[in-house]
Structure formats: structure tokens, C-alpha cells
Amino acid sequence: MRLGKVDPSSFSEPEKVLTTHVALNWTVDFERQVVRGSAKYNFKLLQKNQKTLLLDVRDISISEVLLLAGGEETPVKHTISDEVEEVGSKLTLELPSEASGELIILIKYETSSKASALQWLTPDQTLGKKHPYLFSQCQAIHARSILPCQDTPSVKFTYSAVISHPENLVALMSAIRVNTRPGQTSFDQTVPIPSYLLAIAVGDLVSRPLGPNSSVWAEREIVAACASEFSETCEMLKTASDICGPYVWKQYDLLVMPPSFPFGGMENPCLTFVTPTLLAGDKSLADVVAHEIAHSWTGNLVTNKNFEHFWLNEGFTVFVEGKIVGRMKGNLERDFHAIRNLTNLQENLRTQLSNTPDLTKLVVDLSDCSPDDAFSSVPYIKGSTFLRYIEDLLGGPEVFEPFLKFYLNKFKFHSIETSDFKKTLIEYFQNSHADQLKQIDWDQWLNSTGMPYIIPKFDDSLGLVCQRLADLWATKYTSHLHGLPELEEKLSPLQLLDFLAKLIEHKDITDLSAEKINLLEKIYKLNETRNSEIRFCFLRLAIRARLMDRLTEILAFANSNFRMKFVRPIYRDLAGWPEAKHYAVENFNRVKNQMMRVCSNMVEKDLGLVN
Ligand SMILES: CC/C=C\C/C=C\C[C@@H](O)/C=C/C=C/C=C\[C@@H](O)CCCC(=O)O
Numbered sequence: 001m002r003l004g005k006v007d008p009s010s011f012s013e014p015e016k017v018l019t020t021h022v023a024l025n026w027t028v029d030f031e032r033q034v035v036r037g038s039a040k041y042n043f044k045l046l047q048k049n050q051k052t053l054l055l056d057v058r059d060i061s062i063s064e065v066l067l068l069a070g071g072e073e074t075p076v077k078h079t080i081s082d083e084v085e086e087v088g089s090k091l092t093l094e095l096p097s098e099a100s101g102e103l104i105i106l107i108k109y110e111t112s113s114k115a116s117a118l119q120w121l122t123p124d125q126t127l128g129k130k131h132p133y134l135f136s137q138c139q140a141i142h143a144r145s146i147l148p149c150q151d152t153p154s155v156k157f158t159y160s161a162v163i164s165h166p167e168n169l170v171a172l173m174s175a176i177r178v179n180t181r182p183g184q185t186s187f188d189q190t191v192p193i194p195s196y197l198l199a200i201a202v203g204d205l206v207s208r209p210l211g212p213n214s215s216v217w218a219e220r221e222i223v224a225a226c227a228s229e230f231s232e233t234c235e236m237l238k239t240a241s242d243i244c245g246p247y248v249w250k251q252y253d254l255l256v257m258p259p260s261f262p263f264g265g266m267e268n269p270c271l272t273f274v275t276p277t278l279l280a281g282d283k284s285l286a287d288v289v290a291h292e293i294a295h296s297w298t299g300n301l302v303t304n305k306n307f308e309h310f311w312l313n314e315g316f317t318v319f320v321e322g323k324i325v326g327r328m329k330g331n332l333e334r335d336f337h338a339i340r341n342l343t344n345l346q347e348n349l350r351t352q353l354s355n356t357p358d359l360t361k362l363v364v365d366l367s368d369c370s371p372d373d374a375f376s377s378v379p380y381i382k383g384s385t386f387l388r389y390i391e392d393l394l395g396g397p398e399v400f401e402p403f404l405k406f407y408l409n410k411f412k413f414h415s416i417e418t419s420d421f422k423k424t425l426i427e428y429f430q431n432s433h434a435d436q437l438k439q440i441d442w443d444q445w446l447n448s449t450g451m452p453y454i455i456p457k458f459d460d461s462l463g464l465v466c467q468r469l470a471d472l473w474a475t476k477y478t479s480h481l482h483g484l485p486e487l488e489e490k491l492s493p494l495q496l497l498d499f500l501a502k503l504i505e506h507k508d509i510t511d512l513s514a515e516k517i518n519l520l521e522k523i524y525k526l527n528e529t530r531n532s533e534i535r536f537c538f539l540r541l542a543i544r545a546r547l548m549d550r551l552t553e554i555l556a557f558a559n560s561n562f563r564m565k566f567v568r569p570i571y572r573d574l575a576g577w578p579e580a581k582h583y584a585v586e587n588f589n590r591v592k593n594q595m596m597r598v599c600s601n602m603v604e605k606d607l608g609l610v611n
């Protein structure tokens with residue numbers, strides 16, 4: 001069912017009304033695990049004689065709605081519809097007959113302790129063990145569980161917030177901190193944002209400077225390691241500005257999250273959230289920070305109108321991320337990055353997406369599907385591959401990068417759909433590159449299923465050794481591998497990772513025995529690695545080899561963090577291993593309450609416990 005004309009996942013009607021500003025006044029109540037307070041909205045009515053104003057809500061208790069005008073407060077009648085599963089409810093506000101133009105409305109409310117956007121950690125679940133911790137994750141449609149709102153990326157608003165919290169804790173938001181006193185922190189976000197970029201974290205947090213407008217925040221126990229791991233942040237920011245244009249968000253801070261944060265990173269403006277699984281000790285996973293920095297333009301300034309066009313956020317971001325990598329580490333690394341992504345896409349198509357081919361299209365239909373269910377690497381990797389194809393076709397970076405800047409500048413502060421990008425590209429290049437434009441088969445790229453229908457020519461110099469090793473390890477018996485000189489070849493952490501990912505995807509694996517897994521571990525010192533991606537791939541190979549005596553290790557990894565990129569494939573793999581499934585389910589049931597709701601919901605599906 002499409003809930004709205006503009007956005008299938010939102011009841012609000014952006015064609016009739018726009019939120020322009022929200023002023024939040026929240027108290028963070030750790031005891032009851034709720035946020036309570038109020039939100040004061042500035043709305044712009046786009047039509048005359050509007051009788052109702054619709055907002056999205058999920059698990060929210062409203063105590064009062066007031067219309068504020070001319071110093072008067074008038075109660076507003078309101079109703080909340082029955083809940084649509086995984087989406088929430090429609091909040092209908094009945095407007096007075098004279099309502100027109102600008103409207104100020106105050107809603108007093110409280111969240112539920114099971115608000116899907118929030119995770120409440122007890123002191124025990126933190127590194128410091130002394131204080132509780134709260135964090136949010138609103139993308140895609142969870143903002144509606146922390147405030148009634150037009151929870152659609154087609155609407156952008158500025159916000160301010162006054163947050164009351166325990167005196168000994170620090171509050172951070174996706175905004176600039178303008179005032180702090182013990183127990184109360186105020187914020188301003190003066191650049192309009194979509195609701196999914198609203199974010200909050202409250203905990204015993206400290207920071208270390210990374211540069212003039214950048215700091216990293218974390219719990220005290222890991223902050224030094226975080227400052228060292230992410231020391232390239234300012235260079236990345238400068239490189240991204242060279243590619244994309246001026247950085248408008250003033251501050252770029254990182255918050256290193258507790259291990260239950262479900263994603264690698266989340267591009268909350270002024271304050272990117274990142275998983276601690278990036279702390280490899282050698283900066284080898286810092287490309288996630290380049291990705292989040294790129295979102296400062298692609299996604300946060302130019303935003304998908306609804307999540308059917310999510311590739312405009314993520315495909316462009318991976319494309320710019322690749323350019324940052326290219327500028328900082330060279331074009332061989334840029335191409336290697338793109339090739340590794342394609343291996344990951346192949347894996348994703350073979351596993352998670354094998355029964356839902358429609359979700360492998362670049363532009364998806366979310367009429368009957370929640371964005372969380374549709375989420376995959378397709379918009380990221382097929383999207384960035386499409387842009388690389390276009391760049392190569394039109395003559396390379398010198399030709400395409402000026403267009404990229406033009407596009408970002410044209411649509412900054414706006415929300416767009418794929419046709420806006422297409423039209424702008426065609427208009428920009430039609431006089432100079434008409435013949436090349438004609439070669440783009442838009443229908444194939446946007447609507448065909450599976451792998452990208454054209455793979456650009458990448459320089460595979462860095463990936464060749466990984467392929468050679470994957471072929472060797474896949475096809476040779478363990479006894480024939482011992483002592484082979486090829487196995488002594490020095491690999492970078494990303495090459496080691498690519499080799500393991502290619503081995504997982506290898507078509508002709510013979511003899512994946514315990515001996516082979518042990519040899520792999522010994523030669524590449526996999527038991528010593530702090531690189532979570534490498535560990536993840538190695539443990540998936542152990543599952544593939546059906547090594548029952550490695551199960552404790554595998555489940556320990558699945559319990560060490562709840563980043564969905566890792567835990568979902570592990571549980572999916574375990575669900576396909578009859579002897580291990582029972583242990584996987586038992587383990588999941590034991591730890592699921594420590595997961596964010598989006599993660600436990602998805603793993604439940606991966607284990608086949610629900611549809
Ligand atoms: C076609 C897909 C349609 C809609 C999906 C939109 C949002 C889905 C929702 O589940 C939220 C996603 C948030 C992602 C945040 C960060 C990612 O870049 C992380 C990528 C995975 C990782 O590195 O852990």
C-alpha cells in the first residue's frame with residue numbers, strides 16, 4: 001500500500017503542507033527509558049481551506065496539541081489511526097477553518113520505551129560500566145518514533161533543541177551545540193534537514209580534536225584509539241570539499257558508538273555516528289569515514305525524495321567516496337575499491353536478495369515493503385557503478401566532475417528523484433556529448449535486476465593477486481598448498497580482505513576442510529587480526545566448512561557487535577547449516593534484547609523465525 005502520493009512510506013502530505021522548523025524541548029529519562037517533552041512546529045500550508053494536517057507517529061503518547069497564534073493557545077483535536085505494521089500510524093490534526101499560510105503548533109508527548117529509533121543501554125552495556133547511554137538511529141523511517149513529524153525525506157526543516165539530561169552525562173545531536181550547562185544542552189541546526197537526519201546521543205562521552213572543525217567523541221576507554229584510527233578525517237574533508245564544493249555544516253565530528261550500533265556509519269549532520277568495528281588499528285577501514293563525509297553533500301544536501309530513489313543518496317556517496325580514496329591513495333586504490341564493492345554486491349545478490357529480484361533494481365517499488373526490508377548493497381554499488389559508467393562514457397573525471405559540482409549546487413537543500421538527475425545530466429551534456437548520452441540505456445540501468453548490466457573497465461592490478469590466491473585456495477587440496485611460494489606474497493589488509501571475499505564467492509571450492517581453514521588462519525595470522533571485516537570473512541569460511549568446533553568463536557563474533565552487515569550474513573549462513581541452526585537460534589534469543597530493534601527484527605527474518 002502506498003501511504004502517500006509523494007512518499008509510499010509516509011502518511012504526511014508534503015504536497016499540502018511543509019514543516020519549516022521544529023523546536024524540541026526534551027527530557028531524557030533513563031529510569032523510564034523514555035524521552036518526554038514537546039515539539040513546536042512551524043508549518044507552511046500550501047493549499048487554502050485545509051481541514052487536516054497529517055503527521056507520522058509510531059508508539060508515541062500525545063498529551064496535548066495546541067495551536068499557537070497571537071499569544072493565544074488553542075487546543076487542537078487530534079486522532080491517531082491504527083498501526084500499520086513496520087510503518088506506524090497516522091496522526092490527524094484538525095485545523096481551524098481560518099488556518100492558512102504559516103501555522104505554529106505545539107505537541108506535548110512522550111516516546112515509548114520501545115521506540116524503534118532509540119537504544120537505551122544500561123551501565124553494564126557500556127565500556128565505562130558506570131553510566132547509562134542513549135543513542136538514536138532514525139534512517140529510514142524511525143524518526144516518527146521519537147517525534148510526530150513529516151517522516152519523509154521530501155520535507156526539510158531546521159531545528160533547535162533544549163535537552164535535559166543527567167548532569168554527569170554529555171548530550172550530542174546532529175546539530176551545533178550552542179549552550180551547555182550541567183544537565184542541559186542546547187543545539188541549533190540551521191541547515192534544513194530531512195527527519196531521518198535527526199539524531200541524539202547521551203552518555204559518558206569525551207572528545208579529542210582531529211582538526212580545526214573536527215573532533216572525535218567516544219567513551220574515555222577508547223577515545224585515544226579512535227583519534228589515531230580516524231586521524232585522516234580532516235584530509236578527507238578537505239578532499240571532499242575540493243570535489244563537491246563548500247562544506248556548509250560548519251563542524252564535522254565523529255561519534256564512535258557502542259558495538260550495538262547497527263550500521264557502519266550514519267551521516268548525521270555535524271556528527272557522524274560510526275561503529276567501533278572500524279577500529280582495526282591500522283586505519284584500513286577508515287573508508288567508511290570518507291563515505292560519511294561524502295554524504296555531507298550527497299544525501300544530506302541533495303536528498304532522495306523518498307527511499308525508492310535511495311540510490312541517489314548512496315550511489316552518489318559511494319562514487320564520491322571512491323574519488324576521495326583515489327585522490328588520497330591513488331587511482332589504483334580507487335579502482336580496487338570499486339572492484340571489491342562488486343564482489344560484495346555479487347554476494348548480496350546470491351544470498352539476501354535471491355528471492356526478491358525486484359529489490360535488485362536501482363529504483364525500487366516500496367509500495368508494499370518497508371525501507372528496512374528493502375535495504376541492501378544494490379543502491380550503493382549498482383548506483384556508484386552506474387555513475388562510474390557515465391563518467392567514463394562522457395570522457396572521465398575532467399569532464400564529469402564539473403557536472404557533479406553543478407548538480408550538487410543546483411539541488412542543494414532540495415529533495416529530488418531519479419528523473420531530476422536524468423534531466424539535469426541530459427541538459428548539461430546535450431550540446432557537447434549528444435552521441436555519448438544516447439548510449440545510456442536508462443531503462444536497463446534503473447529497472448533491470450541483478451548485477452549492473454555493464455561493468456566499467458577498472459584497473460585490476462591490486463585485485464589480481466587476490467584472485468590468484470582465491471583460485472589457489474579454492475581449487476588445490478590442502479596438502480598441495482603447503483610451501484607454495486605464492487602464499488608468501490605480501491598483501492595489504494584490503495587485499496587480504498578481497499582475497500577472502502573472493503574465496504567465499506568462488507564457484508569451484510574443493511576440500512574446504514578444517515586443515516585448510518587452520519592453514520589459512522596460520523599463514524595470514526587471522527587469529528591476530530583486529531580488522532573486523534577480515535575476521536567476518538574468515539568466520540564465514542569456517543561456517544562454509546561446517547566446522548562445529550569453531551561455532552563458539554563464530555557466535556562470540558556475532559555477539560561482539562550488532563552491526564547488521566556482519567550479524568545478518570552470519571545468522572543467515574548458520575540458518576542454512578542444519579546442525580548449527582539450533583545453537584544460532586538459542587544464541588539469538590539470549591542476546592536479542594541487547595540489539596537495536598531494527599537488527600533483531602531483521603535477524604529474526606534471516607533465521608526464518610518470522611516471514
Ligand atoms: C532500496 C532501499 C530502500 C530503502 C532503504 C533505506 C534505508 C534503510 C534503512 O534500513 C536504513 C539504512 C541506514 C544506513 C546507514 C548506513 C549505511 O551506509 C551502512 C552500510 C552498512 C554498513 O557498513 O554497516
Ligand SMILES: [Zn+2]
Nearest residue numbers: 291295314317
Ligand atoms: Zn551511506
